[in-house]
Amino acid sequence: MTSFTRRIALTAVAAAALASLPALAAEKVNLGVSIPAATHSFMGGINYWANQAKKDLEKEHKDLKITIKTAANAPEQANQLQDLSTVTKINALVVFPFESAALTKPVAQVKAKGAYVTVVDRGLTDTSAQDAYVAGDNTAFGRIPAEYIAKQLGGKGNVVALRGIATTLDNERMDAFNAVLKNHPDIKLLDAKYANWNRDDAFKVTQDYLTRFKQIDAIWAADDDMAVGVLKAIEQAKRDDIKIVFGGAGAKGMVKTIMDGKDKRIGADVSYSPKFIYDAIKLTAEARLKGEKLPATTIIPSVLITKENAKDFYHPNSPF
Amino acid sequence: MPQPEAAQHRSESKPRWTERLHGLGPVIGLVLLCIAGTLLNSDFATVDNAMNVLTRTAFIGIIAVGMCFVIISGGIDLSVGSMAALIAGSVIMFINWAGPASGSPLMAVVMGAVLAVVLGALFGLAHGLLITKGRIEPFIVTLGTLGIFRAYLTYFADGGALTLDNDLSDLYAPVYYASLAGIPVPVWVFVIVAIIGGVILNRTAYGRYVQAIGSNEQVARYAAVDVDRVKILTYVLLGVCVGIATLLYVPRLGSASPTTGLLWELEAIAAVIVGGTALKGGAGSITGTVVGAILLSVISNILNLTSIISVYLNAAVQGFVIIIVAFLQRGRR
Numbered sequence: 104m105t106s107f108t109r110r111i112a113l114t115a116v117a118a119a120a121l122a123s124l125p126a127l128a129a130e131k132v133n134l135g136v137s138i139p140a141a142t143h144s145f146m147g148g149i150n151y152w153a154n155q156a157k158k159d160l161e162k163e164h165k166d167l168k169i170t171i172k173t174a175a176n177a178p179e180q181a182n183q184l185q186d187l188s189t190v191t192k193i194n195a196l197v198v199f200p201f202e203s204a205a206l207t208k209p210v211a212q213v214k215a216k217g218a219y220v221t222v223v224d225r226g227l228t229d230t231s232a233q234d235a236y237v238a239g240d241n242t243a244f245g246r247i248p249a250e251y252i253a254k255q256l257g258g259k260g261n262v263v264a265l266r267g268i269a270t271t272l273d274n275e276r277m278d279a280f281n282a283v284l285k286n287h288p289d290i291k292l293l294d295a296k297y298a299n300w301n302r303d304d305a306f307k308v309t310q311d312y313l314t315r316f317k318q319i320d321a322i323w324a325a326d327d328d329m330a331v332g333v334l335k336a337i338e339q340a341k342r343d344d345i346k347i348v349f350g351g352a353g354a355k356g357m358v359k360t361i362m363d364g365k366d367k368r369i370g371a372d373v374s375y376s377p378k379f380i381y382d383a384i385k386l387t388a389e390a391r392l393k394g395e396k397l398p399a400t401t402i403i404p405s406v407l408i409t410k411e412n413a414k415d416f417y418h419p420n421s422p423f
Numbered sequence: 424m425p426q427p428e429a430a431q432h433r434s435e436s437k438p439r440w441t442e443r444l445h446g447l448g449p450v451i452g453l454v455l456l457c458i459a460g461t462l463l464n465s466d467f468a469t470v471d472n473a474m475n476v477l478t479r480t481a482f483i484g485i486i487a488v489g490m491c492f493v494i495i496s497g498g499i500d501l502s503v504g505s506m507a508a509l510i511a512g513s514v515i516m517f518i519n520w521a522g523p524a525s526g527s528p529l530m531a532v533v534m535g536a537v538l539a540v541v542l543g544a545l546f547g548l549a550h551g552l553l554i555t556k557g558r559i560e561p562f563i564v565t566l567g568t569l570g571i572f573r574a575y576l577t578y579f580a581d582g583g584a585l586t587l588d589n590d591l592s593d594l595y596a597p598v599y600y601a602s603l604a605g606i607p608v609p610v611w612v613f614v615i616v617a618i619i620g621g622v623i624l625n626r627t628a629y630g631r632y633v634q635a636i637g638s639n640e641q642v643a644r645y646a647a648v649d650v651d652r653v654k655i656l657t658y659v660l661l662g663v664c665v666g667i668a669t670l671l672y673v674p675r676l677g678s679a680s681p682t683t684g685l686l687w688e689l690e691a692i693a694a695v696i697v698g699g700t701a702l703k704g705g706a707g708s709i710t711g712t713v714v715g716a717i718l719l720s721v722i723s724n725i726l727n728l729t730s731i732i733s734v735y736l737n738a739a740v741q742g743f744v745i746i747i748v749a750f751l752q753r754g755r756r
Contacts, residue, residue: 142573143680147577147580148582148583266734296734297734297737301685302680303682303683306675307727311724311727314469314471314475315466328584339600421583422582422583
């Protein structure tokens, strides 16, 4: 192809793209939402907020139709994406991928068929398969608790941490936590073990921490579900040296505890609300209805939840 | 047989001795692990730690005792983790409802505990009937219910967690947290279940039928053993064990979520197999199963008490120990 014909071709493509914009705006938005099934509290919250978004947005916009599919594993999600594309004929997709690598190709195929793709939380391994990315802030999820603990302890004390499941997301949080502690040489991170975002495992790991360390000032449970197990283990061992238990994600029970000031050890939490799926669906739907695009990356900030702002994060109807 | 008694004794004494040694595999493994644990961390050998480990073993241990019967009879149950989770959820919902409704919180908790065992028995009965009368492979039946049980719990919990109301939770808590003579209640229950299991397996006609069916079902049928009834009962027994384990589990965290009891089925099966029971059935022991269950929790306890290996490798250490212990007792199957 000569440079001249290439330029003509490019101009034609650009013109076609421009021409299609107003056309798109007039068209109905048929939005597919693909999320993991509600197998634990957090995903329960994702499901709740996705359905909430469907309810609110379909009422608000006549030209919007939302189809929600939940999948129990990556292969099932890939099949559903195919169905959404060929049977439901969606022209926009909001997807919370089960696994990053496994879903990259299936999502790319949906995009290749012309749908606008917003990826939520777990990214894809090839970002060209998406138009936009919406996620919680994992760095802040690790940084904020570390800063809070350091401040509350006056820069001195013993800390233990519970980790989730060995994933890059968990590493990101742990690295951010460690980075803050580097600035506080008198705070000692005694150990960090995996408790798999599971209450039972958190209970056992904490029991063993309590056996092993005679003085612990703060426990970073790194998840509100795990914090439940941590508290029970402390109660059982009748230990009163632990001044802070810091969970994470802003589950409604934990936010309520902070609101009511019921437990001195739980003074704060960090938000990582499953509500970001609601935001992602809303942003995508409204942008597409206007024929607009989303910014390439939208980070829903993780913020410190304390007694003062807790009521903004309390959603009693959500299962999470 | 008309043979000199002494000669017979001598000829049998050697295989018997080696057989004993093979049977000691899990015990040797456990002793070695305990020595390693003490060397790595002096807190390992404290009474408190031992009680922690035994208490947390109680759930899997009690389920494993029931699982031992099922496996010896040549069956398998993959659903016990999901079953425990669904029973826990149902019991919590029931107590939360019955507490205010009946006006007697204590009665509600007691009835909830009974409900756990009854539900377990009913689920076990359903498995047994589907497997014997329905003529479906136990692997398939329980693979099906594995999904069904957990899905219903997730549905009841709306994807979140079912939590016991606070006052009721305090009332129920002693069942897990209280001690009798310095030994926590779950450990007592574990010991009692194991003793009853051992007596049924080794000292009753029923126990012999279970072993006979596992080693050769056709021969057992010809020997006029009511194979279907014996098999159904093994699943009911296992269901009852799951019910007992769950009634101890509920007061621990006072909540059930879709991650409750995840992979318990594999832990229970591993405890039975590490304890020297053959997966193809026929022979096995309750003592071995108990030791196997303790061994599995001691491994994770030691890993939590030390930080010498990368946390990424914890599961690998468990895998290695399971294989080594199985190797120590090879030749029995």
